[in-house]
Amino acid sequence: MTLCHEDDHELKFVIEQMKKNDDYTNSEKSHLSFCNVLFEMGKYDHAEKYLHNLLNELSPDHEDIARCYDMLGDVARKKDELDLGLEWYSKSLKTKKKKSVTNNPEIGKSYVNISRIHRKKDNLDLAMESLKKALRIFERVY
Numbered sequence: 001m002t003l004c005h006e007d008d009h010e011l012k013f014v015i016e017q018m019k020k021n022d023d024y025t026n027s028e029k030s031h032l033s034f035c036n037v038l039f040e041m042g043k044y045d046h047a048e049k050y051l052h053n054l055l056n057e058l059s060p061d062h063e064d065i066a067r068c069y070d071m072l073g074d075v076a077r078k079k080d081e082l083d084l085g086l087e088w089y090s091k092s093l094k095t096k097k098k099k100s101v102t103n104n105p106e107i108g109k110s111y112v113n114i115s116r117i118h119r120k121k122d123n124l125d126l127a128m129e130s131l132k133k134a135l136r137i138f139e140r141v142y
Contacts (some may be wrong), residue, residue: 011015034062035071039078048075066106073113082121087111108137 033055038047055068069092076085092108102105111134118127 029134032067032071039071041075044075044079048072051075055142057092063099064119066099066110069095070110070113072120073117077117080120082117084115086114089117093113105141108134108141111137 017107031050035047035050035054037048038044051068051072055065058065058068069088073085073088073092076082076088089110093114096104096107096110111130115127115130115134118124118130
């Protein structure tokens with residue numbers, strides 16, 4: 001998967017450090033870690049492109065699909081593309097619900113993400129509703 005040119009000095013350092021890490025493998029986890037680094041660097045367009053490429057490579061039932069959706073939601077939220085962010089977070093929630101038990105904390109995290117979008121859109125009732133759903137899950141889990 002190619003995202004940037006090898007001469008991109010800002011990213012070259014990050015890539016080299018990831019390769020030196022003992023946990024670095026050519027797995028989806030390292031790809032998600034790289035996307036997270038791009039996100040933290042504020043390179044949202046690069047992270048978004050990389051995530052879409054990763055989604056195209058993963059099987060539809062892969063365990064990291066929901067995480068990719070979450071990260072795309074994070075990117076959209078940072079770019080103030082709130083409707084798109086809500087779509088990605090909702091897609092992540094739906095995927096997590098299909099694959100796990102009701103009291104999975106990852107489902108609670110999805111509700112928190114959805115509430116962030118509603119709050120930014122000034123839909124405070126919907127934000128509160130999502131937070132209450134998250135709280136019910138977290139209370140049962142923790």
